[in-house]
Amino acid sequence: MAARDVVASLHDGMTIGIGGWGPRRKPMALVREILRSDLKDLTIVAYGGADVGMLCAAGKVRKLVFAFVSLDAIPLEPWFRKARESGQIEVLELDEGMFQWGLKAAAFGLPFLPTRVGLGTDLAELGGLRTVQSPYEDGETLIAMPALKLDAALIHANRSDWRGNVHLFGPDSYYDEWFARAAAKTYVSCEELVDRMEDHHPGDAHFNIVERCFVSGVVHMPCGAHPSSMPPAYGWDMKAFKAYADAAKDPGDWATVADRFVGASEQAYLESIGGKEAVAALPLPIF
Amino acid sequence: MTDITLAELCIFACSEAFRGNGEIIATGVGPVPRLAAGLAKLTHSPELLMTDGEAYLVEQPVPIGPRGYDDRKAAGHLPFSRFFDSAVWTGRRHAMVTPTQLDRFGQINLSYLGGSHAQPKTQMLGVRGFPGNTIYHPNSFFFPAHSPRVFVPGEVDMVSGVGYNPAKRVAGGNYSGVDLRRIVTNLCVMDFGGENADGNRAIRVVSLHPGVSFDEVQAATGFPLERGEIVETPLPDAQALEIIAALDPHGIRAGVIKDNPPARRP
Numbered sequence: 304m305a306a307r308d309v310v311a312s313l314h315d316g317m318t319i320g321i322g323g324w325g326p327r328r329k330p331m332a333l334v335r336e337i338l339r340s341d342l343k344d345l346t347i348v349a350y351g352g353a354d355v356g357m358l359c360a361a362g363k364v365r366k367l368v369f370a371f372v373s374l375d376a377i378p379l380e381p382w383f384r385k386a387r388e389s390g391q392i393e394v395l396e397l398d399e400g401m402f403q404w405g406l407k408a409a410a411f412g413l414p415f416l417p418t419r420v421g422l423g424t425d426l427a428e429l430g431g432l433r434t435v436q437s438p439y440e441d442g443e444t445l446i447a448m449p450a451l452k453l454d455a456a457l458i459h460a461n462r463s464d465w466r467g468n469v470h471l472f473g474p475d476s477y478y479d480e481w482f483a484r485a486a487a488k489t490y491v492s493c494e495e496l497v498d499r500m501e502d503h504h505p506g507d508a509h510f511n512i513v514e515r516c517f518v519s520g521v522v523h524m525p526c527g528a529h530p531s532s533m534p535p536a537y538g539w540d541m542k543a544f545k546a547y548a549d550a551a552k553d554p555g556d557w558a559t560v561a562d563r564f565v566g567a568s569e570q571a572y573l574e575s576i577g578g579k580e581a582v583a584a585l586p587l588p589i590f
Numbered sequence: 591m592t593d594i595t596l597a598e599l600c601i602f603a604c605s606e607a608f609r610g611n612g613e614i615i616a617t618g619v620g621p622v623p624r625l626a627a628g629l630a631k632l633t634h635s636p637e638l639l640m641t642d643g644e645a646y647l648v649e650q651p652v653p654i655g656p657r658g659y660d661d662r663k664a665a666g667h668l669p670f671s672r673f674f675d676s677a678v679w680t681g682r683r684h685a686m687v688t689p690t691q692l693d694r695f696g697q698i699n700l701s702y703l704g705g706s707h708a709q710p711k712t713q714m715l716g717v718r719g720f721p722g723n724t725i726y727h728p729n730s731f732f733f734p735a736h737s738p739r740v741f742v743p744g745e746v747d748m749v750s751g752v753g754y755n756p757a758k759r760v761a762g763g764n765y766s767g768v769d770l771r772r773i774v775t776n777l778c779v780m781d782f783g784g785e786n787a788d789g790n791r792a793i794r795v796v797s798l799h800p801g802v803s804f805d806e807v808q809a810a811t812g813f814p815l816e817r818g819e820i821v822e823t824p825l826p827d828a829q830a831l832e833i834i835a836a837l838d839p840h841g842i843r844a845g846v847i848k849d850n851p852p853a854r855r856p
Contacts, residue, residue, distance in 0.1 A: 324670055371716035379714060387702070390709030396701065398721035400674040420679075420722040422763045423752030429707050436762060444762030474645035475669035589657060 304520045306336040306569065309490045312520075313342055313455055316365070320406070320451070320486055321349040322458035322479035323531060326374045326539045329354045330459035330492050332527035335572060337363065338565045348406075348451055350399070350477065352531060353547060356382035357564065359392060360557035366393040368451060370402050374544050381551035395430050397421075397448075403478045405451035410484035415447035422446060456486035459528045461510075461536065463493040467518025468500040470510035473534035480513035488519040494536055496523035526573055526582040538587040543576065594825055596776060597622060597843040599799060599853040600732065601834055602826035603779050604686060605629040607730040607772040608638060614727075615639045615668070615683040621654055621842050622774075623686035623732050628652075628837045629830060645669040655840035677727075678719065681767055684728040690714055691739075691746040692731060694793060694813035696770040696782055697753035698724070699746035707748065717750040724751035728769040734847045736775035736810045743812035754782065754791040776847050777802045777810060779823055784816030792816050797823040801855035825853055 310333075313319065323329035334354045337345075344365040349355050351372030358364050360382040372383040386392050397405070401420050408416040417435055421427050427434070427446055437443040458479045462470040469491055471479070483489040497503045527533075530540035530547070550560045566572030573579065604626030608616045616631065616638040618624035624643075628651030631638045642652045647666030668676060677683040689698035698720060704711030723729055729751070733740050749758065752768050759765060773780040777799055784794030794816035795807055800823070808815055826834065834843070844850045 369716055371718045373715055384713040387710055387713035388705075394707070396707070396716060398717055399719040400678060400722040403674065419725050419764055419767070422725055422760060423749070423755070423758045423765060423768070424717070424721045424724075425707075425749040426717065426721055429748075434760060442762055443764050444760050474667070476671045477669075478671060 304522055306333055306492070306522050306524060309333060309457075309520060309522060310336045310340045310342065312488070313337070315342060316344045317454040318346040318348060318452065320453040320456040320482040321347065321354050322456065322477065322482045323352065323354070323528070324350045324475070324477040325352040325371070326531050326544065327352070327475075327477070328459055328473060328528050328533055329531040330457040330527060331529060331531055332524040332569055333457045333459070333490065333492050333522070334358065335565050335569065338561065339567075348453060350402070351380065351383065353380070353544065356380045359383050359386035360551075361561065362391075364392050366395070368395045368397065368402070370397050370399040374548065376541055377544055377548050381548045382557070385551060385555075396426060397430065398426065401426075401446075401448050402451070403481055404448045406478060406481040406485040408448060408450035409452040410481055413450060415449050417445035418448050419445060421448075451485060453482065453486035454488070456482040456489040458482060458489065458491050459524075459533070460491050460493045461533070462495040462497065462504070463491055463521045464497050464500040465521055466500075467491065467515035467521055468511060469493070469513060469515070469518060470500070470504070470507055471512045472510055476512045483513045483517040489517055490520045490522065491518055492522045492524040492527040494525050494527065494533065496521065524569065526579055529576065529582050532588060534587055537582050537585040540576070540582075540585050593852040594831065594854075595844065596799065596851045596853050597846045598826050598831060598834055599823060600774050600776065600847070601625045601629060601843065602830050603774045603797070603823050604730070604732055604772075605633070605830075607686060607774075608684060609634050611635065611638065611684050611728070613637050613639060613682075615641070615677045617641070617683060617685040619685065619687045620732065621838065622734070622846050623688070624654060625834055625837050625843060626686065626732075629833050632833050633830065639666070641668055651837055653837050653839055655838065655842050674722065678722050679726055681727045683723070684730065684771070685723055686730040686732055688732055688734075689720070689751065691742050692773070693742050693744065693746045693753065695745070695753035695755035696791075696793065697746050697749045697755055697758070698731070698751035699748045701748040701750045703747050717748075720751040724753075724768060724770070725765065726767045728771050730770075730772040731774070733773070733775045736777045736807065738810065738812035741811040741813065756790060778807045780815070781818070783818060786816070794818040795820055797821045799823045800825075800853060
């Protein structure tokens, strides 16, 4: 399918999960396609980076479910900050571990999963999280982490076939497979699309992070994680992140800079950043 | 030999937090805590596990700052996708971090400052993994600028990490994993071994950096401190300094504390 078909299947008011982690392996091309659309009033569920910042800046977000929003080397995501400090978005703030627990509850069709995490902090009160008591002898009081059910999830992978046999080559899947299992529909963008995985890469099946029954559609989008990182193909584009962060201060108005960071089309966007060669040349980050 | 810096003294003091922890993941976030974890592993506590800052476990701590990508030699794998299963929710970790605020209960904040949760005056990172870290495994803290803006009067603006605040504990909750260990600042080392008038745990000063007085520390703290059996914070030895230099070849530690002062005040 094409990115525009993915976005056409989404509706105003939906709850959408976005894979990746901060500035790492975000499905940015699909996010840009949302930014080019009229979609609005979204609930976004993400370990946030520029995906969250851009969607907030563009006024697409009604509610955000998050544990952090950060670009790592630029710790505080400036467009997210603006949205928060103007009070324009509703939030459910969670611990990173509770967040994946909520995705797992959704994946298993459970109303909640119990956890100690959140006790002793302000999270439960601010998020309206309730407690449950163990029915066994211990009688322990636990937070009931509600299921984070997603109408759709977006993830970006190194390789896939049209059936949705997805391969990830990086060292970390983050929680992408749980986003996929928690979602009614999951759309995968990929760097490389093959027709039948078994004909081309039968020896690589261990790179398959989630079974294809959890994948509803696949879009071929080379460089689709830019400006986030896509190991081992390319690193994050810190220059692009910096320009994006600086634009939050000057001019500070998304409408006037959106074209620079989104582009009229994905092709126009890729050309504006120097094409596929420039993305391929981005070094992998070191820590 | 150049003068020992206060940052180096702090790294040495922070590394003590990881002594005798056993086979757990030592996580130091930020240059001083990370160098401290590496120093601990290379000296008194080789059994510590640590990551390369990303997804792999290494037995040789990775130096900080620019270097060739392939310097890292992975011995094990600990991606974010396994982090809660393996490190946090099993209690097999000790993290040293720098929150924005810490109060007398050891409650910490890195979510937002001022205003309300619906509309913060200053939005920061969000709670990240702090609620889970603080209820499941030991935590220590490093602050490069000891002040009442960090060690706040009253309570932190948003409780992002569990402390020893009785008012925040629900009946039947299991808080046995709450284990706040050491606080190292540019002035002193503190722990949570004190006891206040209500019989609750309180923060106490256990060592003062050379030339610093208890009164100076108290004046820079927004709540009353207890006095432990206060000693002078020891200076790092030659071996420690050599390891610190090797783990920080670009001298990033010189930028951590304002004006990079010497360990001994002139």
